[in-house]
Amino acid sequence: MTLGHAHAGGLSTALLTDRYELTMVDAALRDGTAERRCVFELFGRRLAGGRRFGVVAGTGRLLELIRHFRFGADELRFLRDEKVVDAATLDFLEGYRFTGSITGYREGELYFPGSPILTVEGTFAEAVILETVALSVLNHDSAVATAAARMSIAAGDRPLAEMGSRRAAESSAVAAARAAYIAGFGATSNLEAGRKWGIPTMGTAAHSWTLLHDSEEAAFRAQVDALGAGTTLLVDTYDIRRGVETAVRIAGTGLGGVRIDSGDLPIVAAEVRAQLDGLGATATRITVTSDLDEHAIAALAASPVDSYGVGTSVVTGSGTPTAGMVYKLVARQDAAGGWVAVAKASTDKGSKGGRKAAFRTLDGGTATSEVVVVSDGFEELATVSSHPGARALQVPLVVDGEVEAAFEGTAGVEAARAHHALVREELPVRGLALSRSDPAIPTVYTDAQ
Known part of the structure; x- marks a missing residue:
């Protein structure tokens, strides 16, 4: 800017x-x-x-x-x-x-x-x-951009989204989104980066959305009503397994995606994939977003993860x-x-x-x-x-x-x-x-x- x-x-x-x-x-x-x-x-x-x-x-x-x-x-x-x-x-x-x-x-x-x-x-x-x-x-x-390129290499064909605006100064956040996009990220959460530089933007809801409602079910239902069954639901506010079950029950087997933001990601991702498949939601994608860097992304290469959201690490050059x-x-x-x-x-x-x-x-x-x-x-x-x-x-x-x-x-x-x-x-x-x-x-x- x-x-x-x-x-x-x-x-x-x-x-x-x-x-x-x-x-x-x-x-x-x-x-x-x-x-x-x-x-x-x-x-x-x-x-x-x-x-x-x-x-x-x-x-x-x-x-x-x-x-x-x-x-x-x-x-x-x-x-x-x-x-x-x-x-x-x-x-x-x-x-x-x-x-x-x-x-x-x-x-x-x-x-x-x-x-x-x-x-x-x-x-x-x-x-x-x-x-x-x-x-x-x-x-x-x-x-x-150098950090983002390393993350892109580690991610392979899996999409990456930049979501680190809250970890950088406001102008730096826009510049970081631009640099990450050039080096292989596919989207950003930052709307100014989207407006100024034409970068695709993404994002649905945070944990506060779930906490706002009287129940997780009510939060998911409201989000699906607003954004459709193709939305991505954040399932780890409370109990992940119960969150996944609720998400599929509300959105149906056509649920677009679930996001996991905590836990031992390789283990949790495998458990969530198995649960989704068991519920018939075989096409529902899994996005992980918990303090990722290039090394954490590489460690998830064999896990059933479909996409990554990276915040602090990318906007700060990964150290x-x-x-x-x-x-x-x-x-x-x-x-x-x-x-x-x-x-x-x-x-x-x-x-x-x-x-x-x-x-x-x-x-x-x-x-x-x-x-x-x-x-x-x-x-x-x-x-x-x-x-x-x-x-x-x-x-x-x-x-x-x-x-x-x-x-x-x-x-x-x-x-x-x-x-x-x-x-x-x-x-x-x-x-x-x-x-x-x-x-x-x-x-x-x-x-x-």
């Missing part, structure tokens, strides 16, 4: 940033380096949580936020009153509009350590202040709530106009300088490596549009300040979901495992020729 204050072009997102981005711009305007052309790169040094792959998510949201990254009267007044920057910088920010270019991995794409997920080219002043918002979006959404990505300056022009590769050399936090082009090598359709071609500047990479036995990973997202609209909105979400389904098929078998390990494929750096 877009936050900010109104301005001529819509809602401003310009203050979704850290103070030091603007103080750097202020100082750069003073010393004359603000207009120096630069290349920033967003990447992860490693895969957070010992995951074997990561999933890029949030790109469409980020492009929308960049489109509205403008400093209106309210934003400028705040910066002036708080004495964040001087008057000359306020004048600069009043006319700010990103006019550079951004290339990056498609939303839904897999990524690995060192993958140049986003490359931002522009002047220092216009590119540096996008750092915080880019990291805020991609770190959160990619963490959720890894951020992807750990960083945004670093990797190349800049010098005083003479030539390009220089630059990199942070800190222990354990070093980066690799130079502009990069990325490719994924394949053997019979299976990924074998992430090849990153490195150059000091632009010229050497101008002809690097392919690599033997590999597919190119980067696409234009913003060209000369103009956002590529195809990646935004509901169409962008559906394209990202479809792309993810395709590229996940490239993972080697070891990449499908849920245990902590090294990345599924190595990242190989090579110099531009």
Whole structure:
């Protein structure tokens, strides 16, 4: 969801940033380096949580936020009153509009350590202040999408629904529903995610519905009267076995489904399936929703479960709530106009300088490596549009300040979901495992020729 204050072009997102981005711009305007052309790169040094792959998510949201990254009267007044920057910088920010270019991995794409997920080219002043918002979006959404992909792998052909809104901040909940959908979930309980991003919504009743009525039977009867026999009845408010019997008696053998939200799920699911079949409700589906994560879902693979509802775990990245990505300056022009590769050399936090082009090598359709071609500047990479036995990973997202609209909105979400389904098929078998390990494929750096 877009936050900010109104301005001529819509809602401003310009203050979704850290103070030091603007103080750097202020100082750069003073010393004359603000207009120096630069290349920033967003990447992860490693895969957070010992995951074997990561999933890029949030790109469409980020492009929308960049489109509205403008400093209106309210934003400028705040910066002036708080004495964040001087008057000359306020004048600069009043006319700010990103006019550079951004290339990056498609939303839904897999990524690995060192993958140049986003490359931002522009002047220092216009590119540096996008750092915080880019990291805020991609770190959160990619963490959720990576967890969701692992759950989708564990679930196999069984549907997954995201239902974690109450375990996240309100805007984060909508973003998480979007990221989970891209990575393989089929529906969300969040209506705003359905309205804004076109994600199918689901949900019937909570335990409070049953507790509201004088009896479980009365609650089930009222729900069936309202929603039809194809609804899903929550059967574990009191005694599960009695709940199942009551559900079938009220709705008939055509009952759509039952939901189980407690107990030892493999045992309970087997007992409920046997009871439903014994009552003639052989087509009634079983949904389980009790604090599931990818490991719990995998443990239910042999159980007679038809679908899963996941809440807390997916919206919090299943224990890894951020992807750990960083945004670093990797190349800049010098005083003479030539390009220089630059990199942070800190222990354990070093980066690799130079502009990069990325490719994924394949053997019979299976990924074998992430090849990153490195150059000091632009010229050497101008002809690097392919690599033997590999597919190119980067696409234009913003060209000369103009956002590529195809990646935004509901169409962008559906394209990202479809792309993810395709590229996940490239993972080697070891990449499908849920245990902590090294990345599924190595990242190989090579110099531009």
